Amino acid sequence: MKRRTIVSGGIGAVVLAAAAIGLSVGLPTGTPEATAETKPQKTAKVTKQNLSDTETKNGTLGYGTSTKLNNKVNGTFTWVPVAGATIERGQTLYKVDDLPVVLFYGTLPFYRPLSAGMEGADVKQFTDNLKALGYSGFTTSAIKKWQKKLGLPETGVVEPGRVVFAAEPIRIATVSANVGDNAGPGEVGTYTATKRVITTTIEVNDARLAKVKEKVRVTLPDNKVIDGTIDSVRTVIQQNQQGEPVTRIEVTISLGDAKVDFDQASVKIAFTASTRPNVLTVPVAALLALREGGYGVEVIADGGARQIVAVTTGLFAGGRVEVSGNGISDGQTVGMPS
Structure with a gap:
């Protein structure tokens, strides 16, 4: 519940009840607080506590949210993962014509063929992955070594679709392609974070x-x-x-x-x-609407004497309200208007 300075519902009922019994709750400056004329049916304690606005x-x-795993390589699916599998950088996502499509880390999609000597954000992203896998960098020699390890033709050129980029390791959520299906542009399945x-x-x-x-x-x-x-x-x-x-x-x-x-x-x-630490609180139902504006509570002394004490309200939460003001302290008894 939000911090507020008005009370709805229950307080309106208190105002009506106060009007019905002719209760005066004015607090003139320099004079003692007004005394309640009727005895509340219930009482409650002023307590010091941590008050939290919790829902x-x-x-x-x-x-989390799933993302489509799209294929861009033409041929025949010869291997697909199982749902629940975890794939990390450099590992095979699926195979087309028995050649792997692998996972690299990044956020920029693979949109053009890459070869040594090129520049751009996509080149840097690819280079960072090669280095993370132990290769020297974005050189023709390094690319061919990477291709050889994967069983790919050693061309020195990386075609779009051979690598899929994701921000982090992925978990295969669903698989829609089957071994033997024709492979072409389209969805292989979906993946999530791990x-x-x-x-x-x-x-x-x-x-x-x-x-x-x-x-x-x-x-x-x-x-x-x-x-x-x-x-x-x-x-x-x-x-x-x-x-x-x-x-x-x-x-x-x-x-x-x-x-x-x-x-x-x-x-x-x-x-x-939000949380208000070590504040004085009373039940919301203990608040009285004062004639001149604002709110007060009826404090009941040990001997039974009663007086209305003006309070400033703070956080409302869990049926209680933060209060402060002269004459209000921890452990006091307050009236609960019926």
């Missing part, structure tokens, strides 16, 4: 909950609770039940080194938008 949302444990993550979508008015690098608490189906970190936040357009487009926020949460026994599962995510 729980449903989420899905899995491997680490399990949690994804959820929340309403736009809950945007305060989703801040990159903030911590969350995740409850798994076996009730085990683990820590997570918000890794990314993005706006997405989805359709509601009427088929109309609505804007929502998609949140991806990383789990670090947390041990998780589930491959995929529905989970609960506790988001904490």
Whole structure:
């Protein structure tokens, strides 16, 4: 819940109840606080605590968003991976005419033939991968050695489609091609990242909950609770039940080194938008609307004397509200208007 200075619902009822019984709660400057004229049916304690704006949302444990694995080589599929396989830099993704298509790391698609002497961001990306695999650099000799190791024709030229670029190691999610199928431009399957993550979508008015690098608490189906970190936040357009487009926020949460026994599962995510440490709090229902504006609480002394004390409200969360002001302290008893 957000920090606010008005109270809805329950406080409106308090105002009406106060008017019905003729309760005066004015606090003139320089005079003692007004005394309540009726005895509340219930009481509560002023407590000092950490008050957190926390909300729980449903989420899905899995491997995140899938990406199409597209083929650009003509021929016949002679080997394809199995779903769940992990592929790293330099390893074979699939084979066409018994020649491998391999994975390199990068974000720029392979869009032109490459050979020694060329320049550009794509050349640098390819060169970085060759060096990471132990080759000297982007030279004709290095390219031919790499081709020989893979069983490719040693031409010194790398054709588009022989390498697929992804930002990191990948996990094969689905495979749509079969051995013996004709290979041509099209989808071989899909892939995801290799680490399990949690994804959820929340309403736009809950945007305060989703801040990159903030911590969350995740409850798994076996009730085990683990820590997570918000890794990314993005706006997405989805359709509601009427088929109309609505804007929502998609949140991806990383789990670090947390041990998780589930491959995929529905989970609960506790988001904490803000925390106020060591503040005085009372139940929201203890607030009284003062005649001259603002709010107060009815403080009940040990001997039974009662007085209305003006308070400043802060964070509202979990049915309690942060309060401060002269005459309010930890452990006091306050009235709860019926």
